[in-house]
Amino acid sequence: MLLAEVVATVSVVGATRSRLAKSDALAGLLRELQPDEIPIAIGLLTANPRQGRVGVGWRGVFSLDAEHANTPTLTLSDVDEAFDALAAHGGPGSAAERSATLRDLAERATPQEWDFLSRVILGELRTGALEGVLLEAIARAADRPADAVRRAAMLSGDLGETAVVALTASAQALEAIGLVVGRPVLPMLAGTASSVAAAIAEAGESSVEYKLDGARIQVHRDGADVHVFTRSLADITHRVPEIVEAARALPVDRAILDGETLSLDEDGGPRPFQDTMARFGSETAAAIALRPWFFDILHLDGRDLIDEPLSVRRALLSAIAGESVMPGIVTDDPERAEEFSREALAAGHEGVMVKGVGAPYAAGRRGKSWLKVKPVLTYDLVVLAVEWGSGRRTGQLSNLHLGARDPEGEFGEPGGFVMVGKTFKGLTDATLRWQTEHFPTIETHRSAYAVHVRPITVVEIAIDGVQRSSRYPGGVALRFARVKGYRSDKRPDEADTIQSLRALLRG
Template sequence: MLLDELVATAEAVTSTRSRLAKVEALAQLLRRVADESPSEVATAVGMLVAKPRQGRVGVGWRGLAQVRDATPAAEAPSLTVRDFDELLDRLASTSGAGSAAARTDLLGGFLRRATEREQRFAIGVLLGEMRTGALEGVLADAVAAASGRPIALVRRAAMLSGDLGETARIALAGTEEDLTGVGLVVGRPVLPMLAASAKTAAEALTSTGEASVEFKLDGARIQVHRAGDDVRVFTRSLADITHRVPEVVAVVQGMPVRDVILDGETLTLDEGGAPRPFQETMSRFGAEQARETVLRPWFFDVLHIDGRDLLDEPLAVRRAELATLAPDHVIPGEVTDDPEAAERISREALAEGHEGVVVKAIGSPYAAGRRGSSWIKVKPVHTYDLVVLAAEWGSGRRRGWLSNLHLGAYDPAGEFGEPGGFVMVGKTFKGLTDDLLRWQTEHFPTLEASRDAHTVYLEPITVVEIAIDGVQRSPRYPGGIALRFARVKRYRDDKRPDDADTIQALRTLLR
């Protein structure tokens, strides 16, 4: 199949807000792939969600930008899905001395054969940034539509295999019994269960009824599988990072069990036992070699014990099993139906330096890969007034609009730059409606100070209210911090630039 057919479908999905239209476009594509090249079904699905089977292939944004800027695009499409898949194979297998130059040559040769929109698509896949709206939930619906299989069966197979592409292949090429046969396998990661959000623990409890109210740790999600003496540790995105976390492996090897699957978090602690900043945990979490900082695992669920699947058991049963198996590594929490007790636990979690709490219905099964009302996270949201320093031209559905905002905090004393200036603390395009995108695109050029091919730099006079979950240390910006999960709330026409919040105020959020 021509790669251009995937690209065209991705663009069609990007251009519509209708979930039904997205599903139909993707289903039509999957039917064509299954008819023309059945072996490429899983490959195509992986590309559409920017999760190719090869994983990350050692190519970063800077290298890609340099190659693309120096590479003219082809006039007409000629590349196939197989061509792109083979490129990813070659990039993934390139290592050792001179590998960077070799990857550049491979990329340059491929991009010279690609049209402009194929180049954009390929770069999105390589960077894991496909903003097409073809999220895995939409694609799962499309797999069901294309194959005629029940959506519940497709979703369960995808969550238990952790591989939507392989699930699509089975659904389209196999029987319904083949799909039903996809089960929980120790050593093969499953999609993690996700949580909805609420403003308060008491509010969350009204949805769940009696619940386990548990600390929400500011760590990194882990899923640990043990089969005999073999222990494997996976990330939230199902990447295998066993070699990076020997201390987690040692803890699970010491448990009185033969086979087990555990869900939890890992984080670093300071000398007093309090959690270190998230940035430090992620730095240690991503290290290829052991460092002095030690990661401690905390578990909040168990999915399998010695031949017995627990996915469909109520949380009360799973928590009891976990407490017996790993009493020293269970995330703190209490079972309650009392809103006042839930609020007390939330305050205790915050006082100990954690993010908040997760309220979990005590009778709920483990719905892997789903975000429902059985688990509800509660964590404080901070809002700050910041100044827009620049806006980047959008891509995908936002193409042609000024989108990604550069955000600055006020620095009245000039501690991090010129007195009365603004210190960049992050970027975001989250929360921008079509109306806001349209307004930005019309208004910001009137404030233009300069521009390059990708960004319009502005006079720093526009104040915007931004919601964040906190800040983290970052060497990228002069103030030494970066916003966490920033999203636009509204523009503040009633405020002047010197009314914006200061870099010093933001830095107080650092623990």
């Protein structure tokens, strides 16, 4: 298939707000693909090529001087081969080789194709073709139940592989996709509740657990072989030797564990989130050690557990993980749950998670079975621009313009971001220095007072609520917003939505 056909479909998808129309357009494209083209197309449509990151950044793309083709000739296989070559370049002289490969690809692409490929390479493809819509399109194209496709994608952790099976194999083959120790699973996600009492009322009898300000981990053990994955399914095993050793010490042979990790200070209290993320970004073990806390188990010695109720999973987890189990209680009493929440806060943690004990593990889903309760509302937003500071902040980038994700384009471009407020509160001197260095590297243009940037930097913002506002297109503005920290572990397509903020108005 020609790349131009994918580009044309993406244009159709981006031009409509109708979820059904998006799904129809994508399904039509998928039906025309050859089997070996399916994972390539899925990678392009999700801006997640099967090669992963290909070693090309913003400067490499936009500093390229190339004369584009007049007519489309590039096939999906051509693009895949070029991405293979880009990913393979390494060592001395690799920058020049990578630049030459990139220039060759750019010269073979039409201007429209190169615009598309540039956004894929940089992970900025915003068309409204979110994975949920693409899952529906795969099911429609393959004439398979949407739930079966969704479950296979969650358990394989690979949408491209799932699409290949759904479109080319039998229904039984799709249903046979299950847990594999060593292959990461999309993590179960949590909703938000306004209070512990509200969460208990929603979930019923629940496991009420500490909510750590740490980083999500998924640990797979197969004998002495251990792999540790992040919430985005990146393999960080070589960066966290202490978690590997903790997993090897468990009295099991094969297991998949879900948990969180963070570093502790000398008094046993939690260090700031940035300390934990600094370890995730380091290629070598550092002086700051990480400790794992496990709160779920998905597989144990040949037994898949995701369809078992949480009460069963927690009992099995407690039997093998001992002091590494996330502290928690089981109760349906709002007062007891609230008391435990106060204990979590006193220990320096963010709040609590309230999880219905009868619920299975819904990989990759955000529902009402898991609810997070924190005394201050926090949202993951995206930085759209940064204003220059004044006074003691003169010469530093300070005031952040914050955007919430708009997946369906209700208030603008589908898959884009809607501005919801500004803040300069909560910024440390170190963060100000980092901002001033970082944001010019992703600058798109400047106005008289601000540096406008590509919407790729996720920041966790604490707020006291929202208020109605005619100033911003989404109709809401943040109240008393302050920065908690940057979330280098999250992609912009994982930011919170404008709809979730607008829901606070009704609250």
